[in-house]
Amino acid sequence: MANPNIVAVATIEGGSLGWNLTDSLADLVTVSADYILKLNRIVATNVDGSSAMDLDVAVTLASPTAMTGTTVTGGDATVYLASTISVPADASLVVSDTPIYLRAGDILKGKGSTTAKIDLFISFEVLID
Numbered sequence: 001m002a003n004p005n006i007v008a009v010a011t012i013e014g015g016s017l018g019w020n021l022t023d024s025l026a027d028l029v030t031v032s033a034d035y036i037l038k039l040n041r042i043v044a045t046n047v048d049g050s051s052a053m054d055l056d057v058a059v060t061l062a063s064p065t066a067m068t069g070t071t072v073t074g075g076d077a078t079v080y081l082a083s084t085i086s087v088p089a090d091a092s093l094v095v096s097d098t099p100i101y102l103r104a105g106d107i108l109k110g111k112g113s114t115t116a117k118i119d120l121f122i123s124f125e126v127l128i129d
Contacts, residue, residue: 009128016121031103039122046087048089054085056082056085058079060077
């Protein structure tokens with residue numbers, strides 16, 4: 001699996017995606033070979049008008065191993081960006097507004113405590129080798 005040089009990519013395409021999460025941790029986006037997905041912002045919204053709901057956002061890393069210039073000791077395959085974070089009724093929560101890079105084979109996952117009560121929205125850039 002190639003890791004594109006983000007300085008010399010052929011194309012950068014921006015976009016946004018959204019999901020109405022279920023109550024089980026589900027795959028939302030899988031990064032294809034020769035691509036990098038740069039997550040710019042992740043926002044969760046509780047669409048329930050009366051009760052707080054919990055949110056999980058995780059990334060399963062295809063290869064939690066070292067890259068040039070790094071040494072990884074004991075990298076885990078699945079890591080949580082948010083784990084049972086309470087989102088108040090009729091409120092939004094910024095999960096991340098700092099760039100996160102996902103490499104080829106990595107998977108973004110999401111879950112709400114109750115089906116159809118948490119919307120997850122991401123803005124991103126796809127960097128194509």
